[in-house]
Amino acid sequence: MPEPLSAPPLSPALSKPVLIAHRGASGYRPEHTLAAYELAIEQGADFIEPDVVPTKDGHLVARHENDITETTDVADHPEFAARKTTKTIDGEQHSGWFTEDFTLAELKTLRARERLPMLRPDNRHHDGQFAIPTFAEVIALAKKHGVGVYPETKHPTYFASIGLPTDDRLVAELQAAGWNSAGAPVFIQSFEVKNLQHLHRITKVRLIQLMDAKGAPADGAAESYAGMATPAGLREIARYAWGIGPNKDMIRAAEPSPAPLIADAHRAGLRVHPWTFRAENFFLPKHLWSGMDPRAHGRLSDEIAAYLKAGVDGFFTDFPDIGVAARNAE
Template identity: 35%
Template sequence: MTCLTRLVAALSGAAVVLAASAAAAQDRTPTGEPDGKDGCMEILAHRGASGYLPEHTLPAYALAYGQGAGWIEPDVVLTADGVAIALHDITLDRTTDVAERYPDRARADGRHYAADFTYAEIERLRIVEALPDRYPHRTFRVPRLANVLELVDGLNRTTGRRVGVYPELKSPGVQPELAPTLLAELAGYEWPIRIQSFDAEALAVLDTELPRVQLIARPDQLTPAGLTRIASYAIGIGVPKELVFQDSAVVGQAHALGLQVHAYTLRADRLDATFDSLAGEVAALMEAGVDAVFTDHPDQVLALVARSCDTTR
C-alpha cells in the first residue's frame, strides 16, 4: 500500500467516524447547518479543516464536511489561462513548492504569481503546509474551484445535507475577470452560497443576487455611516475575533442594521493571548452574539457550540 493510498484509507475511516459524531451533534442542535437558525453559531470551515490537513486542498474540504461544518470556504484566484483555483494568496510561494519547481519564474519582487502560470503548470506543484507543527508532507495539489464545488455538491447529494460554499474574491481589483468567472462557476448549484471580499467596491457592484458578506479592512467601515453603507448591499460583516474580544458592541451595532457578524479565525493550536482555551474563545463569541465563526478545527468548535446550545436551552 502506497503512502497516498494509506492516507486516503485513513481519511475515509476518519470521515465515517467524524460524520457519525457530527450527525449525533446535529441531532441535538442544527448548529453546523447553514439553514439551522436557533440562536447558535454557524460553523464555517476556514480553508477546509485546515488545522488537520493543508489549507485549500480537496482532502481538507472533505474532512471539514465530515466533521460537520455548515459551510466550506474556498478563497479564489485566477491562473494565466483564466482557471479559477482555490488559493488564499495571489502568489504561490507561501503554500506550494513553486520556488523549487520554477526557480526562474519569479517577478522582480521575488514572488511567483498565480496569474503568471497556467493551470497545467500549477497542477504540477505540491501544497506545502504554511504553519509549523501541522501536516508535514507534500501530498496534495492545488484544486480548481470547479473540483471544490463538485465535491460539496456530490456530498450534499449522497448525504442529504445542505452544506454551503462561502468563496472569497481575492484581490478582484487586480483580477478583473475573477468576479464574472466565479459567478459563472457558481451558477446552477442549489445549496447555500455566500460571497465575501475585503474589496468593498467590487462586492457592492457584484452582479448577483447571492448573499454577500463584507470583510472589514478599515476602521471607518465600522462607523454608523460605514455599517449603513454595507447594509445596502451585504447581509453581514466578517471581522477578526480580536475585534469582538476587545469591543463586543460592534455585534449589536451590526445587528441593529440587519447585518450578521461572522468572526475569524478560531484555531485550537493558536489561541488569542487573552484566553487559555478554545472553549473560552467560543464562549466569548457566543456571549457577544456572533452569528457564525470561521475555524481551522470544525469538529472541536462544533462540539463546543453544540454543548453550549444544549446547556442554554
C-alpha cells in the same frame, strides 16, 4: 449608467450560528486542499471556505494568495525557476511565483505545502501529497456532501488591472452549479467594497463585507475599516451586503468590555461572522493559553463559547471539530 444600489431586504436569521471551515480543516491538513475540505466536512462544518485566485488561462483555483511560494513546492521545479518575479499587489511588494503566471495544467503539477510549518509541524507530514484544487472541484465536493461554499475573492482590483477579473467568473461557476439565489448555500466575501457592490448587481447570492482591525479596503472605497464599523458605516454596508466578517479582535467578546459591533451590525440588519478561531496558544488571548508553548493548543472552545454568547451568527475556524463541540455545548 449602473443602477443605484438599494438596500437588500433583511433575511431571516439562520437556525443556528454557521460554522465555516477556514480554508478547510486547516489546523490538521495543508490549507486549501481537497483533503482539508473533506476533513472539515467529516468534522461537521456547514461551509467550506476557498479563497479564489485566477490562473493565466482564466480558471479559478483555491489558494490563500496568488503568491504560491510558501504554499506549494514550486521552488523545487526547475522548469519554473525563470518565473520567479517581484510584483506590487495592493501596495505591497511580493517576490515569488504567482498563479496568474501559470496555466491550470502547470499548476496541477505542483503539490501543496503547510503554510505555518513552525506552528503546525504535524501538517508537514502531508506536504507534497495534494494538488491545488479548482473552484469547480471545491463546488463539486460541497454538492456531493450537502454543505455550502464560502468563497473569498482575493485582490479583485489587482486582478482586474491585469486583465484577469474574477467576479463574473465566480458568479458564472456558481450559476453553473445552480446557485444564484439568496437561499443558495453560498456566501461571497471580500475585503474590498467596489467588487461586492458589483456582485450585488449581478447575483442574488448573499455577500459578506470583510473587515480587519486595522487598515482599509485596497480599492480605496473607504478611509478605514474602523470607519466602516461605525453605525453609519454599517448602514452603508447593508445597502449591498447581507453581513460582515470582522476580525474577531474588533469584537473582543472574550474580554470584560466587548465592543458594540455585534449589536450595531444587527441594528443595521447585518449578520456577523468573525474570523479566525485557531487552537494554538499563539493565536489565543493569554488567559486562554495552556502552558507556555506557542504551538500547544489552548482553550479554543472557551473563546468560541464567549463569541457565541455575545450573539455572533457564525464563525470561521481552522478546527471545525472544536467549533462543532463548542456550538453543541451552548
